[in-house]
Amino acid sequence: MTSQSASARMTSRASARALNRRAARVEKTQLLLAEFENTSDVLHAAEVMRRAGYQKWDVHSPFPIHGMDAAMGLKDSRLGWTVLLFALTGLTGAFVMMYWMGGVDYPFVAGGKPPGALPPMAPIIFELTILFSAFGTVLGMLHLNRMPRHNHPVFSSERFKGASDHRFFVSVDSRDKNFDAGRTRALLESNHASFIELIEVTS
Amino acid sequence: MNDSSKLPPNPLPEVSRRGFLGSLTASLALLGTEGCRRATEKVVPYQSVPEQVIPGQAMHFATVYARRGDAVGLVVESHEGRPTKIEGNPLHPSSLGAVDAITQASVLDLYDPERTPSPLRAGAKSTWDAFAAELDARLSKHATDLGATLRVLATPTNSPTVQRLRAAFGRRFPAARVHTYAPVDAANVHAGSTLALGRAMQPLLAFDQAKVILSLDSDFLQTEPGNVRAHRSFSVGRAVTSPQSSMSRLYVVEPGWSTTGLAADHRLPLPAGRVPAYAAALAAELARLGLPLGAVGDAAATVKATGAFEPRWIQAVAKDLLRGGKSSVLVVGTRQPAIVHALACAVNRALGSEGPVVSYVDAFDPSEAKAADLASLVSAIGAGKVETLLLLGGNPVYDAPADLHVQETLSKVQLTAHLAGFVDETSAGCVWHLPMTHELEAWGDQRALDGTVALQQPLIAPLFGGKSELEIWASLAGEKDARPYDLVRATSRAPLLLESGLTSSGDGKDGKIDCTDALGVHVQYPVLGFEHDWKKALRDGVLAAAKVGAPVLDPGAALALRAPDIAAELAKTELAAPPTRERLEVAFTVDAKMLDGRHANNTWLQELADPITKITWDNAGLVSPKTASELGIETGDVIKLSRGDRSVTIAAYVLPGTADGTVILPLGWGRTQAGRIGNRRGFDVFPLRTTDAMGFAGGVSATRTGERYEFARTQQSDSMEGRPLVREATLEEYRQKPHFAELEVAPRRSLPLWTDVDYSKGHQWGMTIDLNACTGCSACVVACQAENNIPVVGKEEVAKGRDMQWLRIDRYFEGEAEEPRALVQPMACVQCEEAPCENVCPVAALEHSAEGLSEITYNRCIGTRYCANNCPYKVRRFNFLNWHNDGVWNETGGLPETLQMQQNPNVTVRFRGVIEKCSYCVQRIQSHRLATKREGRDLRDGDIVTACQQTCPADAIVFGDLNDLGSQVSKLAMGDRRYGLLQELGIKPRTTFLAKIQNPNPEMA
């Protein structure tokens, strides 16, 4: 009971701190959302933005667009390393567990095989390696994407719903050093943005 | 019927030593739960501990168990006053340490909840006092007519005390008559010896001295009296220790398979009715070959029998018998008519085997049972000459010859009282039913076949308040206040004194007994001496060397052979013609489990597979394949057998090796009043059995009723499929190639994936099973069941293949269907060193102990059954249901509490959903190990004896330490006949088999 309430208190304090931080960050910022009708336009726009040296911006699409990473100048995903780490944990963990349980803590002879024999461990070592890698992959992905994040400025736009259907968006954060509401809007308009809106992000 | 209210509240004071007190420290179930922590468990101490009792330690007492003119000495294990296990008494001549299946199972009868708790008058609950009163009234009335209308129908007795009391009864009521009847008796034997030797005598055989044995329809190894003793000496005569050793040869001529036939080197399936003809023909041949049979020989030569015999079975056998000379012997079954016994007697006399092999002992019970005796009673009743009839034991209504109509007759008697353990068919027809005590509940004395007298002492006060036959006789003899204990003592005194060459007189009240010795000198024998002998007798179970009617060891000299009488008798016997399709023969066979039906309510015996057919919970009409095809029937067809106006219906079972034209009808089944377990199991064949055909009958017609019947067998397939399972060789082959049993298999090339476990140190338990000794008698199966709390599952579950016996006996047929050979192989867990079962258990419930036991921990088992699949011997059993309230106990509302009292407290009672198997009786290993630790000594070879080994009458099973080179088991396991079944799988079985050796007669080929 006690430890439960303790953890509760702890979380509430943590959440408070987190809130303040967020509040500070999103204080009076804006988000420019430009809508495009097809992949080629948004790809082109992305090229332009990159050349214009924007940093805090992103592209939204219902499916991954071929060549977009290059267009945005994104580097390769670092996910692989996380997975490797988890995989090794699973592998060693499985071996250590089985060797300790069967060979050290309570050794016994079954079927004339010596305790702690290696061959029968192979399947479980393999399975646990896979299991841990799988968790590593998903958790790693979520972490790199800062997910889950249920509340995000872009959701304030009604039109943004198209982003999961058949529309394409470019979003620019006002905290980007190159950001200028007017110029950025012009830039995107000149690149076949079919619709542009400015989202006020306030707490 | 099975509620515990029946249990007596407290034991009688004088037997409190073994009294049935609330067993100490036995947890009284869980009496509700106290708090959330754990259930409270009560401990109930004794008021004061009975002398000798050490709670937690078993005690053993010697007693004796009467059995068809023989008596088997027992040592009974008792836990806090509960007899739990029966073993043989090594000091007793009819046991020599072993007992058979039926005796093993008899402990269960003791706890049968359906034994009647009180006397019944006309079916209503009554009391012993009421009966005593009514009986006294009767007796005083009979005092006037000297008992002219008083009759007693008893079973043949072995008890000197009972005899003494019968005599006293005779003196009290001179005009009264005592009739005896038993469905299976020795009448033919005694008639035969009377014919041949002029006295009713019982032959005693020393098979260990015999070289050539010809059994004429005698199942001396299983169903004949003295079977255990015979088993023992037979196995000695067959023992093969080295290629040099010789062994006896056994010829068996019998209508249907018997355990003895199973052990034969040559077996001739012959209708029972043809055996006399065969005996005569053989005698004639022997005479022709120069055996001095005199008149008998001539008579034998002249008798004409229709239908010939295979020449080799006459000539070769005769030659062999002559070659054997003094060590050749003919043994005749009780079923065969007197003349055959007489012939055998004459032949044995001529061969000279009387003395070395055969000796005779006087029949103990002069009024030895005969159907005729019962017939005379029936006619007396019919004539209204009987007013009072006491039936002491027996069950004539069920098992009397059908032509006597006993049931109808009983109603004509004013007062009938039946002393019996259960309200059986006979009790139902009597005015009084009197509950009879179990052998383990009563004082008594029993005489073994060879005359040795053993004391029967109770291990427990009568659970259901019964009285023994002895007590009834006491009251009939006017000694109704005497305690059975004193009566037995009184009887025993004489032989005990005889031992010291004295004859008693006086009662010893003054601390001395006046005696006269052989020379007539008067001496005074101190009671102290008697007390000492008596105590010794109680401890040993036998009255030292005391015998009642000692055997005639040299009959040749002592008893003149009445050859002319035999010849005359032979001349006028007409010999049965071979049976035909229309006129079949039926042979009534003593059942290896039910005997004459008295064990019908015993679940162990019901579930025990028949040694030959492997049928459980049923009997069957056994027919040969040829006869079956002639009659157009197959296994499972219900047939109607008619003889004159009598008929029975029975399900047929086609069994190769049965004599053509004969239907084997096992007795003792189809009871209607045996109890919930025994009722309507199998088929009652007594309705076909009449006074003129007690053994077998011809002229029987068989018709199909069209019904089908399902048998529950523990073995579905009879063939070895050409696999090297039971390995055997003839004595000759063995001498050529002593190691014949080992297979030529390529040496196992195992990759060194792991280093083998080192079993070279400490005790390494192992077992050998000598297939040459094993006869398949199945005593071990029941012993295992009793020792290890193995549940019964019932017919339906056995049929599904869910039988639970840890030890089973596989039986295979070899050779062509006309003359098949049967091979048996006891099979239990062989404790593989590299056990496939252990590898696959996911929860570590199976491990291998440092002493080589393949261990299973029931309470860790989760029941994946993977181990059972992976066991190549299929010896692992699974508790598919809760066998204590499902299966056979489903309708009886669970395993009766009284039966739970039999269970061995040192073995876990397994629960639903777990695997179980043979553990080499690990509880015995443990108790001995602990004992040695306590006493600070080492285990010696022979300290630990497994239940199966202990009871095996043939000494086929040997258990011990393989690392101890001196131990019997390691010698055998290194012997030349040894082989490991399926060891080619690389599993290193610890139990190994010793190959079978047959000793065929080359001339028979």
Add this chain to the structure above:
Amino acid sequence: MQFFSRRANLFPLVLAVGGISLCVFAVAMVWYYFGPQFTQVGYSPKQPIVYSHRVHARNLGLDCRYCHANVEVSSVASVPPMQTCMNCHSVVAASSLKLAPLRDAWESGARVEWTRVNKLPDYVYFDHSVHLGAGVGCVECHGRIDEMDQVEQMKPLSMGWCLECHRDVRANQGASRFLRPVSEVTNMGWKRTSSEPLVLPRPLNPAENCSACHR
């Protein structure tokens, strides 16, 4: 429009912190409350007759074996028969009220139902005699019985606990902290004085295979 408030973004944090602490909590609870240390140790039911081991074993200095007579020869130590009590109490404190139930039972022949305190798990076969013979003192498993007015279970009596001793003795033989001279097994207060390993009558190899206890 937003479906979730901004607070919803704390979800991952809450999940991580809350989830982890919940698991820790659950494990801790099970560890403590499901273990024999909680379920068994300290069990001290009221007995039908108020019998104090303190008085008999300590103050009066009766040896354990006076009442538990068979403990050296049998698997069970066995609760003594009433006869044993009456040996003394027919004269000593013959009229004490406390002993009324005993006397009544003794005279009426009624059975006295003691409540078992030290109980091994089910399906275990344990033998007192060999343990005493090996020099395992009563106190090792029963605690200071001689200081109890009402008997209480002191040790878990669980399989793991048994193995602890068996393994220690197998490894250390005479040096094992669980052993004492056989003469001292019933001496509750005995303390190991010298650091010397005990001289054992014979090398001990306490069983660790299943069938030693489970049959």
Add this chain to the structure above:
Amino acid sequence: MYHEPILELGEEPLVKPGSTLHDITEDVCRVAESKMPRAWYVAFSIALVFVAIFAVSVATLFWRGIGAWGNTGPTFWAWDITNFVWWVGIGHAGTLISAVLFIFRQRWRTAINRFAEAMTLFAVLGAMTFAGIHVGRPWVIYYLFPLPDQMSLWPSFKSPLLWDVFAVGTYFTVSLLFWFTGLVPDLATMRDRATTPWRRRVFGFFAMGWRGSNRSWRNYERAYLILAGISTPLVISVHSVVAMDFATSIIPGWHTTIFPPYFVVGAVFSGFAMVMTVLLVARKIFKLERVILPRHLDLMNKVILLTSCLIGFAYATEFFIAWYSGNPYELYVFKNRAVGPYSWAYWTMVVCNVIVPQIFWKKSMRTNVPVMWVVSILINVGMWFERFVIIVTSLHRDFLPSSWGMFHPSIVDIGTFTGSIGVFFAGFLLFMRYLPVVAMSEVKGTMAQADPHYVAHHAEPEDGVSRESAAAALAMEAES
């Protein structure tokens, strides 16, 4: 980094020509959004009946014990493990279609992988159920897991059965993760289309705030690739381990090195068949002809044909080795399969698994929906009998003829088996009712419009604009 290759010249389209991105969204989401057709309710209520049967059967089983089934000595395993292996086998199609075909860049998988994955989950659930209830004492099944307890005893890692626990457990978990990962973008679509607040909340919750951001897509695609990468060996290992339950034993007919590959192929075979059975019905009921084209079915049938031949080869090999090994016990077991008391089961198996699928050599058969549906059913039957034959006919006559026996199923056997099928379909129908049955984002990725170089100068027609123009555009593209 790997991208779905886009439509190449001359390549047949993977969705009905002329469909727009929005059409896909519409077609797929409609299924989960609109009211279910009559057929769904009929099917679901039937399924529920069998769920009830399952419940009753299992209750009986727990009340009386394993004896309520027909299992007996020597067939200590029978339908229970047969069903277990059967369900695991079916469960393999999902991950295989998703992962293996993904690795091999079989883009046609996008139409069916969501189905297959869902099927995997429910099938593996069924398998785990049987693994759980087949033990004699389910209430102590936790002995199987390496948990510390007062017995200080651990499970025995030598037992293939324990390998199974880990293998199947892992397989289920990974499949779940894989399935869910693939679902996230589509959940976002559902969220964005949601009309009622609670749908919004639920879908929104599980969509985890997916915004289709390209920075996320980058990690997402990598994650998906890795999952596919590790799932592929997993699929193979899992059924190999299941096969080892038998292969590592010493029972003739079980102790065979061919088992692992043979079982894996069998799993693929039965899995595809079951996908086919379910898919065809769903395609009809939910009018998914636009995304699930005859071409997809054709390709699946080719896989079925291939695996069928491999299975047939395995059967033949077993017999050859039984003879070639010269092991009398082995040889007997196989003779007994073909001509023994269970030969009817054996030949049913051969006909359903090897003979029948051969009709797929004809293209017309491969695209004939009724035919392939019947065939797929037959294959399910055949594969069930394969497991039955392997387990029961091997056990019922092994080394010692004395312990030979027969197996007869009890009513409870039948109840648990048919009931488990009901549970499977109930779950599956619920999945179709509430979740996108086709991976929209993946399908869209395969469409012409996904290609940035797709005729930029005339943009994708607005919604409602006639589809002909789009078709024309597509045609032009194809010519140039």
